[in-house]
Structure formats: C-alpha cells, structure tokens
Amino acid sequence: MPAFQTKTFRRATTASSSLGEKIGEVYRARLPRHPFLLFGLPFIMIIxxxxxxLTPAAALRYERYDRKVKQLSQDEAMDLGLKGSDGEEGIKRNSRRRIIGDDREEYYRLMAKDLDNWEQKRVQRFKGEPDGKL
Incomplete structure (x- = not known):
C-alpha cells in the first residue's frame, strides 16, 4: 500500500453543510473565470x-475643530486684548494695523514703499539658542 492515497479528499455531504458553504463553493469555482466581476467590482464598490x-464624519471633525478654535472665554479675550475694558469687542488700539479701503488701495500703498533701500537686521535670539553664526 502506498504512503499516500491517490484519491482526493472530499468532505462527505452532510446536513451540516450550510447555504453559506455552498455559495462559497460556487464563488470559488467561478472566480478564475470572472475575476473582475466577482472580485474587482465588489472591491471598487466598497471603496x-x-x-x-466617511465624508460626513470628516466634515463633522473639521466643524468641531473650528468651533473649538473660535470659542474664547471672556478672560482669554481680555488677556489677548480682543475686548476692551468696557466689554466691547474690537482690536486693541495700536496693537494691529487695520486695513482701510479695498484691495486696490492697499496694493498701491504697499507699492509706494521704497523697496530698494533696506537693511537686513538679525532677529534677537533667546539665551542659549544658537544664532547660526560661525
């Protein structure tokens, strides 16, 4: 008698063979003949x-982040100078320059500056921070 049998092993059909097993058997038999239809198309549809x-979930994520960033308590606003002492909102005087007018006026105002005469100045570094000088 040879060491291995020549007959292939097949499970005996029993009552425990379910519908899912039968469908899987048919799927595996037809997959080599129609690979795109049975594998590629379902894969693309799932993607x-x-x-x-996931689009609404991503939108919700960014909306929550925006709300979190925009919420400032009154104390934080006072610390940052976004509200005056009387509680009125606005930018603290002399802290930031407001752009008055439209874009065209701002463009011409910037173009009027003398850009040929300038001097490069080094930024003051913190103690212990390397300044890049050799």
Whole structure:
C-alpha cells in the first residue's frame, strides 16, 4: 500500500453543510473565470461606498475643530486684548494695523514703499539658542 492515497479528499455531504458553504463553493469555482466581476467590482464598490460614508464624519471633525478654535472665554479675550475694558469687542488700539479701503488701495500703498533701500537686521535670539553664526 502506498504512503499516500491517490484519491482526493472530499468532505462527505452532510446536513451540516450550510447555504453559506455552498455559495462559497460556487464563488470559488467561478472566480478564475470572472475575476473582475466577482472580485474587482465588489472591491471598487466598497471603496466608493466607504468614501461616501466617511465624508460626513470628516466634515463633522473639521466643524468641531473650528468651533473649538473660535470659542474664547471672556478672560482669554481680555488677556489677548480682543475686548476692551468696557466689554466691547474690537482690536486693541495700536496693537494691529487695520486695513482701510479695498484691495486696490492697499496694493498701491504697499507699492509706494521704497523697496530698494533696506537693511537686513538679525532677529534677537533667546539665551542659549544658537544664532547660526560661525
């Protein structure tokens, strides 16, 4: 008697063979003949459906982040100088320059500056911070 049998092993059909096993057997038999239809197309459909399903979740994430950034308590606003002592909102005087007018006026104002005469100045460094000088 040879060491291995020549007959291939097949499980005996029993009552425990479920519908899922039968469908899986048919799927595996037809997969080599129609690989795109049975594997590629469902894969692409899952990717596209997942994209549509995750879009609202991503939008919610960014909306929550925006709300978190925009919320400032009154104390923080006072510390940052965004509210005056009387509680009125606005930019603290002399802290920032407001742009008055439209874009064209601002463009011409910047173009009127003398850009040929300038001097390069080094930024003051903190103690212990390397300044890049050799």
């Amino acid at each position: 596209v459906a997942g994209s549509f399903a």
